[in-house]
Amino acid sequence: NTSSFINQYPPIHGSYATIGIENHLGDQGLQYSYDNQYPDAAMELSNETALYMTTSPPVSQPSPQLSYTPDNLDIVLNQGESSSSLMTISNIGEEGSVLSYSVSKSGISPFEVSGGGPDDYGYLWSDSEIEDALDYNWVDIADMGNQLTFPHNDVATDPVDMGFEFPFYGQGYTQCIINPNGWVGFGEDNTAFSNSSIPSVSAPQPAIFGFWDDLNPMSSDQGGCPAGSGNVYTYSDNDMFVVWFDHVSRCATGDGVTGT
Known part of the structure; x- marks a missing residue:
């Protein structure tokens, strides 16, 4: 909808519409979008997208279940050292189920208060305004630089x-x-x-x-x-x-x- 009154001119391309279905009494229906506002579960419609409404009941999908071995890995390395270990991840759920998972890195932050990060390589930042443990430490190289x-x-x-x-x-x-x-x-x-x-x-x-x-x-x-x-x-x-x-x-x- 572009407004609350009847538009006397052709619709403006890109104007917002009401999208959904309603019964003959006006007391039952489903609204997908109004004035470009969508429910949390809805996808924002755009070119070459589809909306499907049906009276068919929901179909239960087979449930996946994550399994991994070993349960944990403990590795201690000194600076400059490297190591590799194998962890096996499998789906032991119902037949036909699809398991989706992601792996991310985490660790103990060196800061009490972090200002940002980590990025994909684990870098974080903080500053002396938000982190009391960070001291200003000027390195004077005036006589040796x-x-x-x-x-x-x-x-x-x-x-x-x-x-x-x-x-x-x-x-x-x-x-x-x-x-x-x-x-x-x-x-x-x-x-x-x-x-x-x-x-x-x-x-x-x-x-x-x-x-x-x-x-x-x-x-x-x-x-x-x-x-x-x-x-x-x-x-x-x-x-x-x-x-x-x-x-x-x-x-x-x-x-x-x-x-x-």
Whole structure:
């Protein structure tokens, strides 16, 4: 329905209708949809969909039953180790039944309060605003960092050795690239200066985004931006790899950003 009065013009394509059946007394019927409102169990109708109404009684379907062996698996691994085990899943229900199941990963969260996640690889996030146990821990590398040189304010450095193997989304990396636009990558460079929502196939990948934006540190080519300001430094030991954006400006505004 488009309104409560009689429309004097041809129906408008895409207008909402009443869909259902009603008896000759107007006291019995079934309504499937009215004004684009559907019952919880209903499918929203669209092109090439079907609605079937019948007086036939419901037909009972054979019931499935999940069975799996062994009942549980206990595996203890040290960092860097791997193991494999076999679990057999079967349907021991009634003949002709169809068993549908899904398998998901779960574990103990490292946070008392999680802000998001996990994703398919188990990554979660929290921050010091919602998680009391997270302390602000600035790592000062002012006297020991290595200053990076960028060929262009949108072009990353050559690969930089991190000093150890870093596990990230199922892969191990010993080198990374530092992009002047506020991110660290483990693959090919991406010169897109306009940040976007992630995940995205057009975004840099794989990557860690500290503050992906159109930043403008000192470089050999400012790419049409005003004169750059600020520098980027790295520091590495056997335990950590630090990237420091020191008073780096944005291309458009010149506002400085400091971060590790």
